[in-house]
Amino acid sequence: MFSVEELLKAHGEPEREVYLDLENSAPVAREVLEAMLPYFAERAYGNPSITHKPGWMAYDVVQRALEEIRRHLGASRPEEINFIPGATEANNLALMGAALANRRRGRRIIVSRIEPLNVLHVALNLLRPRGFEVVEVPVDGEGFIDLDALGEAVNRETILVSISAVNHEIGTIQPLREAVELVKDKNPDAVFHTDASDAYGRIPFNVGELGVDMATVSSYKVLGPRGVAALYVGEGVEVERLLEGQLGTQRLWPGVENVPLIVGFQKASELLFRDFEGNTSHMRRLRNRLMEGLLKSIPETLLNGPRERRAPDNVNISFLGCEGEALTIELSLHGVYVSSGSACTRRLLQPSHVLTAIGRRPEEAHGSILMKVSRMYCDEDVDYVLRVLPGAVERLRGLSPLKGEGGDV
Amino acid sequence: MFSVEELLKAHGEPEREVYLDLENSAPVAREVLEAMLPYFAERAYGNPSITHKPGWMAYDVVQRALEEIRRHLGASRPEEINFIPGATEANNLALMGAALANRRRGRRIIVSRIEPLNVLHVALNLLRPRGFEVVEVPVDGEGFIDLDALGEAVNRETILVSISAVNHEIGTIQPLREAVELVKDKNPDAVFHTDASDAYGRIPFNVGELGVDMATVSSYKVLGPRGVAALYVGEGVEVERLLEGQLGTQRLWPGVENVPLIVGFQKASELLFRDFEGNTSHMRRLRNRLMEGLLKSIPETLLNGPRERRAPDNVNISFLGCEGEALTIELSLHGVYVSSGSACTRRLLQPSHVLTAIGRRPEEAHGSILMKVSRMYCDEDVDYVLRVLPGAVERLRGLSPLKGEGGDV
Amino acid sequence: MSRVPLPYGPKILELFRNPKNAGPMEDATVSATAGSPICGDVIAIYLKIGEGDVVERASFESYGCAANIATASLLTEMVRGRTLKEAWGISWRELTEELGGLPSIKFHCGTLAVGALRRAIRAYYEERPHPDWLPEEATLEERQALEAEELGERLSRRIGGEKG
């Protein structure tokens, strides 16, 4: 219908660009790209299951990557790590695969209300119609799961619990250890899955210490390439494959391993953990400057998610009286790239289910802006965003007929 | 258990390398890699569903790629093309998705005996246990489907037929148009799917002319990157999603589009079709030299698949009295990389189901070697293979206690 | 559900960036609002009506997405100098075409802007003789505006109820 080229021309090149929409997509880090490059054509382009040199080279690369990710996740054996084409696929596999494999033991599945849609909608739209009972555990105003409600929900029929370690939109760090203990106390056979995509490399996360049975981590969420993720499945945990086909070295997902992307994921993980303390404190410092700066310089805001026990990269603020999609575009015109929990940006009738689950009214959620920082950003980036954002909010509020209505919150 | 590094050291660097295992994996073509590179980090690294500049850039790229692949497939509208993370995923989606969406209209599903496992095993292991009736249509000694049997199999209960346009192992070009007409004559509502991974860019293939309802094509099979494929779904054909999650621009598979891989797939397609005649006749000439040269210079061989109506890139020969895995490794030591339908290379008890379906005895199938050429190869590559292969076969036959036993075939 | 062509045309972006006739109008003859903050879409239209029921000036306020702002702005340009009868005749389709098209998911922006305009026109005639071209029944655009407002109410009650 439109020429997007013309739209981009009309948009123009901003003087400076700061990409903060790391939730949705991320430019691959330079070192990661360099690490991947030889594996597209020069090295290890074989199928790791075939007995020839390019196949063995590929096999070697996959094994090294499994071992690296095993180490960072604190798993016991590389066989517990499974490469999957994405975290969407990994979460679908974890939920469907574990539910189907354990259906003879019970029918109850428990998720939190603020799980990503590739967990929540799997439970509600795929498992519930197949006869599973889905219980959604509520969260408080900062996104912490209601542990009492969780405890009450677990019964002998419970086969699977899925609760993210860190919420992807509002950064809430869940008390996962307590949650696992609570669940296992009431039903040691219940399988505990956690989407750790936003925890990996941001907070200490160790499957052994936490006692989780399954965990998802995603490459693109750590500045690796999109198209690969890992699913940890502890020894003895039963999961059915969702898809059929020729099996390679990855028993839970058929098809040939994507070697260059796996190498990229490995490299991205290596870079994250080479200086975990340095990276996370750098992120936290920038994030705090950004978050506190915005809350201070712009009136009528709401911080979404907690101030403490918050992932070090996450900022999520509602700018009341501003619609989020308009703000996203306004910021884009200034080279600041963010996303919003507004209904308008989601192409659904409703705003972010995470924001409504923490009690935000729709008109509050519509003005939400999600930003994430990474180790790649610097103070000047934050300065620029702090310079641009107040004007953008002011302009849009100036256009609105609802002046002052945000103020009564 | 082993240090693969040491294995590779023991293997050594062959004087020349000719990679013919294009069935299993392929080095990405240089121009394809160059086209993809900017999209990992510099350009269009956004999510095509988000309203900011990097998102719009990504959207534009995805739309252009859809349009290019639409054109090559002969589809009417770009909306009929769906990007999927791989042909394994696309075939699973086509079969499961169409079967589930049409389950109220009937329960019969028809596949050929020589479909790839990501079709055959979906039918047998996923659909049959869910109450669908799976009919396997046999093939003749060259892999052509039995049209009479197909016609007999189609009844009013038939909701789905899946037959590959070109067989991936033995290169048989099916009489697809006749097959579609036959099926539609008996039941116009039956959905006809074809895996066209080995047809795309090798033989004229046009979904409109053939009248198929769904078609799968795979990027890596045309020297594009692994991790992306396309599923054509004609207007009005109903397919249920297999996975749930955040939807992007691709309605049949949730998750964010993999822009760099999509760009690579587009570029690979462009290169294929820029000179379709030239590419295919080049392939055919090299393939004929290779195939005829081997059959002539080596005694006791069987050509698997037809001589005529054979995909221009495919060579599949059984070297009787030689076990295929040993031959694969022997050839690897000389830098010639191939694969085999031997049970040993498949890590299954049985040899290739395609070879047994065309009537090969297991001992014949064990000696099979599959090779594919592409537009990237030259006469010197073929010369080298023709020089190396006879000696390899001879050495292994010399080690065998079954001397001469191949001769009585 | 078919694939959604999300991006806007360049004209929408331009009007979003530099809207014409933005802001309330102190001396408006009449004004009206449509939409619901709960759905994230509100448009106010102000009209200064002169001799012969001609729109002398129009302005808008908008709380909503970029398309919302652009459609409202464009509409205020389109009505200027037209009679109210002519202004009434502008349909959401015409408005949308004038914008260079809208992604289908944004069609409601067009209906909302036209809905607000028609409300203002109706308001104007409330204290004046009802012209014969003004239908008694609510038009498509007015009904859509009303529906959006009712949806907002329902959403607000539902989410409020969940919290309680």
Added chain:
Amino acid sequence: MSRVPLPYGPKILELFRNPKNAGPMEDATVSATAGSPICGDVIAIYLKIGEGDVVERASFESYGCAANIATASLLTEMVRGRTLKEAWGISWRELTEELGGLPSIKFHCGTLAVGALRRAIRAYYEERPHPDWLPEEATLEERQALEAEELGERLSRRIGGEKG
């Protein structure tokens, strides 16, 4: 089903490339074959047995994968100079360890080679007094060889039947 570590060790590759004692033995005292071409694995073992039931020379033939050739070759090296009693004592585990390990899917190569050797040893004693260390019952490796052969028979019948 757990992930299969497919690659071989470097020693297997070396023995595959340069097998020792390959080929039939014209003046063998005894020989035996195990396995089935239908399963893709056949090993023949030839023994030249001298004074005191000592293996003076051994050779092999193999139709099978690289591991098959390597295990058979290694076994002929291991038995040389040993008494038949000592040779009998070589288990598939010992053979496999000597190779540097085998992927689990290739364990049968070890059992097949040892199975063929033990068959040859039994054949040797068929016309001689039965030594007390030679068990009456088939050992694990011999049973495995037999099973492979029976499986081959069944496969052959089934596929033949399908064709017919």
